[in-house]
Amino acid sequence: MTSRDLPNPGWGPLSALPGNPLMWVLILSEMLVFSAFFALYAVERVASTALFDASQRELDPLMGGLNTLVLLTSGLCVALAVEAVSAERIRRARQWLGASMALGVLFGVIKGVEYAGKFEAGITPETNAFFGFYYGLTAFHFAHVLFGLALLALVTWRTSTENVETAAAFWHMVDLIWILLYPLLYLLR
Amino acid sequence: MTTLPGTRRLLTTWALLMALTVLSMVSARLDADDWQALPLWSAGLVIAATGFKAQRLLMVYLNLRAATPAWKGAFVGLVLLTLTLIAGGYLAARLS
Numbered sequence: 001m002t003s004r005d006l007p008n009p010g011w012g013p014l015s016a017l018p019g020n021p022l023m024w025v026l027i028l029s030e031m032l033v034f035s036a037f038f039a040l041y042a043v044e045r046v047a048s049t050a051l052f053d054a055s056q057r058e059l060d061p062l063m064g065g066l067n068t069l070v071l072l073t074s075g076l077c078v079a080l081a082v083e084a085v086s087a088e089r090i091r092r093a094r095q096w097l098g099a100s101m102a103l104g105v106l107f108g109v110i111k112g113v114e115y116a117g118k119f120e121a122g123i124t125p126e127t128n129a130f131f132g133f134y135y136g137l138t139a140f141h142f143a144h145v146l147f148g149l150a151l152l153a154l155v156t157w158r159t160s161t162e163n164v165e166t167a168a169a170f171w172h173m174v175d176l177i178w179i180l181l182y183p184l185l186y187l188l189r
Numbered sequence: 190m191t192t193l194p195g196t197r198r199l200l201t202t203w204a205l206l207m208a209l210t211v212l213s214m215v216s217a218r219l220d221a222d223d224w225q226a227l228p229l230w231s232a233g234l235v236i237a238a239t240g241f242k243a244q245r246l247l248m249v250y251l252n253l254r255a256a257t258p259a260w261k262g263a264f265v266g267l268v269l270l271t272l273t274l275i276a277g278g279y280l281a282a283r284l285s
Contacts, residue, residue, distance in 0.1 A: 007255060016257040027251075028267070035271045042278020049282045057224045065214045069207060076203040079250050083193055172250045179242050180271055183235050187217040188279045189227055 020162070023169040027176075030144075034137075034177050038184060041133050048129055055130035056189050058123060060114065064186040067110050068178060074103035075175040078152070078168045085164045093164060097156045100171065104149045111142055134185055141177055148174045194249050202249040209238045226283065236276050243268045 006015040014021035045052045081096035118124075118131075125135035148171045155163040194202070216234040217227060227235070247264050248254045254261070 016260055018252045018255040028264075031267050031271065035267070035274060038271060038274050038278070042274055042281070045278050045282045046285055049285060052282065053226070061214065061217060061219050065210060065219070068210045072203065072206045072210065075246070075250050076199060079194070079199050080196065083196055083199070086193055169251060172246060175250065176243060176246050179239060179246065180268075180275070183213060183217075183239050184275050187213060187227075187235050188232055188275070189217070189224070 019169050020166040023166050023173075027169065027173045030173055030177065034180065037133075037137055037140075038180070041137075041184065044129050044133065051128055052130045053189065055128055055134075056185075058118070058121070059134070059186050060117075061186040063110060063114050064182050067107050068182050070103050070107050070110065071175050071178050074100045074107065075172055077103065078171045082161075082165050082168045085159060085161050090159050093159060094156050097152055097159075097164070101149055101152050101156070104145060104152070104171075107145060108142070108149075111138065137181055137185065141174070141181060144174045144177065192255055194252060194254075198249060202245050205245060206242055209242045213238045229280075229283075232276075232279060232283075236272055239275075240268060240272050243272075 007018045008015045008021050011017075011021045014024065017024045077096045077100035081093045081100065084090075084096055085093035115135075123131055125132050148167070151167040151170055155167040213235045216231045216238065218225075218231060244265055247268070248261070253264055
């Protein structure tokens with residue numbers, strides 16, 4: 001690959017990354033932040049295995065799995081929006097962005113139902129260390145979902161290839177983090 | 190603008206991601222009536238499926254396949270490191 005062929009000439013080492021290079025910096029930093037939390041979770045789990053096992057039983061892995069399927073499908077819609085906008089099919093791109101946002105909202109609704117069930121059962125972030133991690137990690141991720149939805153709404157209004165590509169990269173990062181979060185909290189018991 | 194994955198590749202990847210998610214759920218024995226620790230092979234399958242999903246998402250959805258091998262290696266390496274942390278923590282707790 002010559003420097004002229006690079007997707008972002010003039011960005012130094014980031015020149016070879018597709019899309020907005022700064023979004024890749026954000027993705028890298030977010031992955032590192034979540035990895036640090038995962039490491040803390042691992043240490044706490046080893047220290048309190050019985051407590052983590054007992055608490056994990058209270059989670060519903062089917063709800064988590066359903067949310068994974070919803071978020072991955074939302075990711076497909078946003079990727080199709082990028083394809084559409086790059087082909088100058090703005091109306092179609094907006095339709096895909098709309099579908100992606102609707103699925104993002106559905107993710108939020110499912111998460112809300114899950115949180116409501118836990119609170120009704122008296123399970124809060126202060127119940128124990130496991131639920132501190134559960135609420136902390138999923139709420140931090142959910143904050144990213146909300147920010148991603150705002151970004152998608154913004155680029156639906158200001159639709160350009162660069163804007164949609166940048167918002168899509170953020171949304172895929174939200175997908176990526178959830179993919180790693182799901183087995184950690186719900187499946188590995 | 191870099192070369193995009195194309196609709197066909199996106200749809201294939203989506204189908205694969207959905208299938209791997211279902212495989213993870215089945216491997217985690219969500220159908221079991223009583224809660225029990227996973228056999229190590231099941232946990233391994235869950236982690237392998239997660240790693241493959243993350244790799245496909247990076248390469249296709251995020252179009253990292255258009256980047257240089259160094260960047261691809263860096264991001265896939267970070268995913269592997271994260272999965273090693275997850276698997277290591279799980280194993281340490283299981284075997285303690």
